[in-house]
Amino acid sequence: MTLLAVENLTVSRGGLAVLEGVSFSLAAGHALVLRGPNGIGKTTLLRTLAGLQPALAGRISMPPETMAYAAHADGLKATLTVRENLQFWAAIYATDTVEAALDRMNLRALEHRAAMSLSAGQKRRLGLARLLVTGRPVWVLDEPTVSLDAASVALFAEAVRAHLAVGGAALMATHIDLGLAEAEVLDLGPFKARPPEAGGHRGAFDHDFDGAFL
Amino acid sequence: MIALLARDLRLAIRAGGGFGLGLAFFLIVVTLVPFGVGPQGEILARIASGILWLGALLACLLSLDRIFALDFEDGSLDLLATAPIPLEAVVTIKALAHWITTGLPLVLAAPLFAVLLHLPGPAYLWLEVSLLLGTPALSVLGTFGAALTVGLKRGGLLLSLLVLPLYVPTLIFGAELVRRGAEGMAIEVPLTMLAGITAATVALVPFASAAAIRVNLR
Numbered sequence: 001m002t003l004l005a006v007e008n009l010t011v012s013r014g015g016l017a018v019l020e021g022v023s024f025s026l027a028a029g030h031a032l033v034l035r036g037p038n039g040i041g042k043t044t045l046l047r048t049l050a051g052l053q054p055a056l057a058g059r060i061s062m063p064p065e066t067m068a069y070a071a072h073a074d075g076l077k078a079t080l081t082v083r084e085n086l087q088f089w090a091a092i093y094a095t096d097t098v099e100a101a102l103d104r105m106n107l108r109a110l111e112h113r114a115a116m117s118l119s120a121g122q123k124r125r126l127g128l129a130r131l132l133v134t135g136r137p138v139w140v141l142d143e144p145t146v147s148l149d150a151a152s153v154a155l156f157a158e159a160v161r162a163h164l165a166v167g168g169a170a171l172m173a174t175h176i177d178l179g180l181a182e183a184e185v186l187d188l189g190p191f192k193a194r195p196p197e198a199g200g201h202r203g204a205f206d207h208d209f210d211g212a213f214l
Numbered sequence: 215m216i217a218l219l220a221r222d223l224r225l226a227i228r229a230g231g232g233f234g235l236g237l238a239f240f241l242i243v244v245t246l247v248p249f250g251v252g253p254q255g256e257i258l259a260r261i262a263s264g265i266l267w268l269g270a271l272l273a274c275l276l277s278l279d280r281i282f283a284l285d286f287e288d289g290s291l292d293l294l295a296t297a298p299i300p301l302e303a304v305v306t307i308k309a310l311a312h313w314i315t316t317g318l319p320l321v322l323a324a325p326l327f328a329v330l331l332h333l334p335g336p337a338y339l340w341l342e343v344s345l346l347l348g349t350p351a352l353s354v355l356g357t358f359g360a361a362l363t364v365g366l367k368r369g370g371l372l373l374s375l376l377v378l379p380l381y382v383p384t385l386i387f388g389a390e391l392v393r394r395g396a397e398g399m400a401i402e403v404p405l406t407m408l409a410g411i412t413a414a415t416v417a418l419v420p421f422a423s424a425a426a427i428r429v430n431l432r
Contacts, residue, residue, distance in 0.1 A: 050292075050296050051295075051296060052292060052295060052296065052431050052432065053431070053432040054432075065298060067296070068296075069292070069293065069296045070293075071289050071292050071293070072289070073288055073289025073292070074288070074289060075288055075289040075290035075292070075293040076288060076290075077221070077225055077288065077290070078288070079225060079228040080221070080224065080225070080228075084221075084224070087217075088217055088218075088221045089293075089297075091216075091217030092217055092218065092294075092297050092298070092299060093297065093298060094298075130293075
């Protein structure tokens with residue numbers, strides 16, 4: 001079953017097209033890793049898929065209420081404890097999987113600590129535990145392994161594998177090898193937007209902007 | 215949505231949350247006025263309603279920039295925008311949380327502070343009524359300014375410039391209601407205007423604030 005299909009998508013950052021003609025589909029039980037050099041538009045693509053910014057062109061089809069997005073920032077509240085942070089998101093998504101998430105991301109020993117006293121890697125683990133409490137099938141992850149040590153990366157890979165096994169799907173932008181043998185890789189390099197002189201999109205100025213003043 | 219309200223209230227009362235700041239500011243403004251104007255009771259009584267309303271307005275303004283800025287900085291605003299509750303509801307809940315932590319304490323403490331300004335006896339009831347009706351509009355209008363300035367560094371001053379003019383109608387009718395109450399005049403017109411402004415603000419502004427946040431998150 002296809003959970004996410006992207007056809008001929010063009011995304012823009014700061015009014016300029018960065019990627020064009022991106023097409024892929026993601027089926028249940030599959031993971032797709034986005035690769036490409038810094039600045040190619042991985043984050044922009046993921047934010048567009050998450051609905052935080054409009055696409056310049058193309059189509060995104062996805063059943064409603066299926067996606068959980070995790071950005072660079074974890075969205076943690078420093079003065080709340082680990083458990084309170086997770087409970088908040090569990091309440092927002094109306095699920096009750098806080099205990100399972102604490103165990104799976106190895107946060108049980110830290111559950112009553114305030115998030116501000118966690119190390120960078122522990123914060124990241126808490127941010128990823130948030131995905132588990134959303135109960136959403138499609139995970140859209142932006143650099144999920146930043147500041148994780150080798151053991152935590154393995155823990156995370158295990159969580160993704162378990163998620164795929166129950167019919168979930170994951171779309172990740174990452175530079176490192178997660179050890180997920182089953183993940184497909186999509187190199188974004190070939191989709192780099194052409195400059196306007198070469199017939200590419202002109203971003204926000206596509207609709208004959210100059211003509212409006214003549 | 216109740217979870218969001220509970221989280222915001224919990225954050226406000228924990229260390230660094232800023233609970234009570236507005237109230238302390240209100241107290242200081244009201245205490246400073248007799249020093250500046252002089253201790254003559256009859257002058258203070260005449261300007262009391264205006265000073266109390268102005269103090270409430272500034273105290274409310276003090277904590278507005280925190281409404282969305284903190285959530286923006288730690289990334290939770292992005293996550294809330296992709297969460298299964300509409301952004302309009304997020305804005306409304308945040309305005310409610312701001313009112314509970316700022317507006318409501320002002321309403322409750324205002325009669326005590328009014329004593330410092332020799333507010334005439336009959337005006338106390340109308341001071342309470344006017345603040346209770348008017349302060350929710352201050353919080354909701356504040357979300358609009360906070361939403362417009364959410365991505366900006368040091369957006370606090372710009373926020374004040376944007377929001378204070380929007381507070382003018384509430385200030386006029388709120389202070390007028392107290393003044394008329396103090397002098398025993400008919401209060402129907404300022405009362406209905408004040409209530410009407412608040413009702414319209416609460417109904418319409420969350421949509422504008424949510425739209426401003428969506429633009430700022432792009």
